[in-house]
Amino acid sequence: MPNLRSYLKKISFVVVLTILMLALIILPVLAQSSANISFGIRPTKALEGQAETYSYFSFRTSPGSVFNDEALVLNDGGEAVTLKVYAADGITARNGGTDFAKFGEEGDGMSRGTHAWISLPLSELTLAPGEERLIPFQIAIPADASSGYYVAGLVVEAVPEVSAIESVATTTEGEAQFNVEVIRRVGVAVVIDIPGEQSSSLEIENIALYRQDEQGTTFSVDLRNTGSTFLQSKGFFVVTDRNAERIITTIPLEFDTILPGDKVTFYVPRSARFEDGKYLLSVVLDYGGEKAVLEGIGMNIKNGQPEIEGQILDNLFTSEEIEVFFEKEGKGDSFIWTMVAVVSFILALLVGWLVYRSGEKKEKKEVDPIF
Amino acid sequence: MKRIQSVWLAVFIALALAGLLTTHSSALSISTSALSFPNVFLNGYDQSILGSTSAWQVDASGEAGGWNATISATDFTNGVGGVIYVSNLEARLADSSIVLVSGDPILPTSTQTTFAALSGVGLKFVSAASGTSDGIYDLTPEIRLTVPAETYIGNYTSTLTITVSVGP
Numbered sequence: 001m002p003n004l005r006s007y008l009k010k011i012s013f014v015v016v017l018t019i020l021m022l023a024l025i026i027l028p029v030l031a032q033s034s035a036n037i038s039f040g041i042r043p044t045k046a047l048e049g050q051a052e053t054y055s056y057f058s059f060r061t062s063p064g065s066v067f068n069d070e071a072l073v074l075n076d077g078g079e080a081v082t083l084k085v086y087a088a089d090g091i092t093a094r095n096g097g098t099d100f101a102k103f104g105e106e107g108d109g110m111s112r113g114t115h116a117w118i119s120l121p122l123s124e125l126t127l128a129p130g131e132e133r134l135i136p137f138q139i140a141i142p143a144d145a146s147s148g149y150y151v152a153g154l155v156v157e158a159v160p161e162v163s164a165i166e167s168v169a170t171t172t173e174g175e176a177q178f179n180v181e182v183i184r185r186v187g188v189a190v191v192i193d194i195p196g197e198q199s200s201s202l203e204i205e206n207i208a209l210y211r212q213d214e215q216g217t218t219f220s221v222d223l224r225n226t227g228s229t230f231l232q233s234k235g236f237f238v239v240t241d242r243n244a245e246r247i248i249t250t251i252p253l254e255f256d257t258i259l260p261g262d263k264v265t266f267y268v269p270r271s272a273r274f275e276d277g278k279y280l281l282s283v284v285l286d287y288g289g290e291k292a293v294l295e296g297i298g299m300n301i302k303n304g305q306p307e308i309e310g311q312i313l314d315n316l317f318t319s320e321e322i323e324v325f326f327e328k329e330g331k332g333d334s335f336i337w338t339m340v341a342v343v344s345f346i347l348a349l350l351v352g353w354l355v356y357r358s359g360e361k362k363e364k365k366e367v368d369p370i371f
Numbered sequence: 372m373k374r375i376q377s378v379w380l381a382v383f384i385a386l387a388l389a390g391l392l393t394t395h396s397s398a399l400s401i402s403t404s405a406l407s408f409p410n411v412f413l414n415g416y417d418q419s420i421l422g423s424t425s426a427w428q429v430d431a432s433g434e435a436g437g438w439n440a441t442i443s444a445t446d447f448t449n450g451v452g453g454v455i456y457v458s459n460l461e462a463r464l465a466d467s468s469i470v471l472v473s474g475d476p477i478l479p480t481s482t483q484t485t486f487a488a489l490s491g492v493g494l495k496f497v498s499a500a501s502g503t504s505d506g507i508y509d510l511t512p513e514i515r516l517t518v519p520a521e522t523y524i525g526n527y528t529s530t531l532t533i534t535v536s537v538g539p
Contacts, residue, residue: 038430040398042537055436055537074398076430090538095482095495097439098538102491151538160530176522178408178447180422181530186400189538211485218485230539256439256482256498257539269485 038077039127040186041156044070044134056189057154063194064143071154071188073125074132082126083156085135087118090151090189092225092264096232096256100153100187109261110228114152117141118190139190147196148228151259155187201227202287204294205263207237209281209306216271221283223266223292225258232257233292235285236325237268242278244296244316250325253285276301280313284322291322399434401535403427411518418518426509429497429535432474437501439482440535441493442512449525459517460529461486464496464510474506486515493534 046053057069075081089107093099101107101115119138127133137154160181206222225231237251251268258264282295296313299306404425411418431438442462447455464481471478479499487494497510 038400038402040400040430042398052436052539055434055438056539072398076398076400077402091492093439093441093493093495094487094490097441097482097495097498098536099439099441099493099495099534100536102443102532149539153536153538155534172410172412174524175410175412176449176518176524177410177526178420178516179526179528180406180408181528182403182406183530183532184401184403185532185534186398187534187536187538188399189536191539210487215485218487256495259539267483267485267487 037075037079037081037158039073039075039081039083039156039158041071041073041154041188043188044072052191056191058189058191058193059139060193060195061139061141063141063145066138066140068136068138070134070136072132073127073135073156075127075129078129080126080128082124082159084124084159085120085122085154085156087115087120087137087190088153088155088187089113089115090153090259092257092259092262094265094267096258096264096266098151098153098187098189098257098259100155100185103155103157107259108263109225109259110148111151111259111261114150114190114192117192118152118154120154139192141192141194145194146228147194147198148260149198149230150192150194152190152192153187154190155185157183157185198229199227200229200231200288200290201225202231202233202258202285202290202292204283204285204292207281207283207294207297208308209299210267212273212301212304212306214273216269217273219268219270219281221253221255221266221268222263223255223258223285224263225260228260230257230259231287233285233287235283235292238282238284238295238317238325239274239299240280240282240316242280242298242312244280244313248279253283255285273304274299274301274306276303280316281308282316284317284325286326291319293317293322399438399535399537400430401427401440401533402430403533406514406531408516411522413518413522413524415520417520420516420518422514422516424511424514426470426511427533428472428507428509429479430507431479431499431504432506434499434537435502435505436537437499437503438479438535438537439495439498440510440533441495442489443491443493443532443534444489445491445530447516447527447529449523449527451525453523453525453527455516455519455522455527455529457490457529458488459519460489461515461517462489462494462496462512463487464512468511468513469497470509470511472507472509474508475504476506477503479504479508486513489531493532 088100090111091107160183203224210218210220233255239248279299281297285292295316298309298312406424463486483496
């Protein structure tokens with residue numbers, strides 16, 4: 001009997017302690033999620049050999065095919081939420097990367113109209129806190145779809161919140177007041193790869209000075225993906241003097257994905273202003289081993305006021321000179337990694353020597369007793 | 372000694388249960404705070420005002436494939452013909468305004484550190500590369516509105532769309 005009592009006492013101790021610790025871990029998470037509604041959408045299964053399907057849907061299929069899948073919509077916030085659910089065309093965001101057209105709108109690129117390829121059984125749903133629901137959907141690829149990569153999206157959207165309404169009462173004569181409705185959306189891409197002849201092509205359409213102020217300078221670069229595959233690019237924004245004899249600055253560029261057919265603006269900041277003078281602006285990019293170049297755009301700054309003058313000079317850089325830009329960058333990387341390897345090797349030798357020395361001392365102690 | 376064993380057992384059970392309760396299903400999500408602007412006395416000159424908002428939170432727990440967030444907006448209209456074009460509304464996110472709440476200490480990066488005008492097309496302002504930023508992060512963007520000199524009095528409204536996405 002005393003044994004049983006002690007056993008029960010021990011169990012109740014573990015249970016109470018577990019509950020207390022659980023409360024300590026879980027309560028902050030719950031408090032955080034109940035502060036605002038929070039919801040999401042994701043695939044329910046991943047395909048072997050396609051790591052991206054852990055995050056978004058990706059299908060390799062042929063024109064005219066019809067198939068089904070399902071998405072999981074969940075409310076991981078602390079209050080019930082009503083969500084609009086719809087399929088959208090994939091578009092490229094400014095600064096690159098996947099975004100989705102708004103409800104009822106279409107994209108401009110190759111993925112225009114792909115929202116219509118996806119059929120959903122519902123357009124709205126309400127989820128209780130912590131509730132999740134499987135949403136089946138069907139994809140029907142048009143029989144005349146040409147080869148290439150298409151992006152559609154499954155989007156969940158919360159009812160807008162309106163802010164600043166409370167300030168209506170405080171408006172006085174001669175004032176304007178500003179309210180902002182905030183629409184929150186979460187989107188997951190549905191990538192459709194239609195095999196066949198595919199092309200990879202990037203055009204730099206424009207370079208401009210977006211802004212120059214006390215914070216520095218921001219340029220804008222307009223790119224168009226004229227191929228049928230996703231494109232990411234790396235390269236340099238190069239500013240030279242008007243005679244292209246001296247490089248004034250080189251800004252490394254790394255541009256995120258552009259969907260096929262999309263035109264995108266990327267912003268390139270520089271933390272310093274340009275003094276009055278005449279300059280030439282150029283952009284050289286590498287995308288999968290291919291090069292895209294736009295060079296010799298004139299920029300004239302007079303009394304701090306910049307003016308872009310269009311292309312003044314072409315053939316500023318030979319193809320060998322362009323290669324040198326990228327080689328320099330590659331060499332820079334390999335130098336850093338070589339240094340890391342050398343330092344690691346020396347440290348490993350040092351640690352090995354210290355371990356050996358301490359072992360030697362211990363051995364000595366065992367052989368030569370103190371007493 | 373037995374008391375210590377019981378404590379360890381309780382810790383283990385608590386951690387296991389917490390893990391199950393908090394990670395059994397997750398998906399990329401964003402929660403935003405309200406954005407408000409002060410009223411502006413119209414004095415015949417262009418005036419810039421900063422919006423105030425508290426941190427927006429992206430929960431990318433379990434999202435190892437990379438993600439991004441975009442912001443787009445509409446013109447401010449007052450319902451009686453007054454318009455402030457959306458190009459007067461600008462946003463930026465300083466890298467220092469991205470704060471780890473929990474999860475991967477490799478923070479997502481700002482892709483718009485200087486002010487850029489908003490438009491109907493989403494402006495990507497933060498992104499995480501594949502294999503990074505699997506966690507919860509607070510983002511506090513700065514949003515600035517230039518009220519043009521020719522603005523009429525009234526109550527103006529704009530719609531901001533914040534989208535968090537996973538894709539190629």
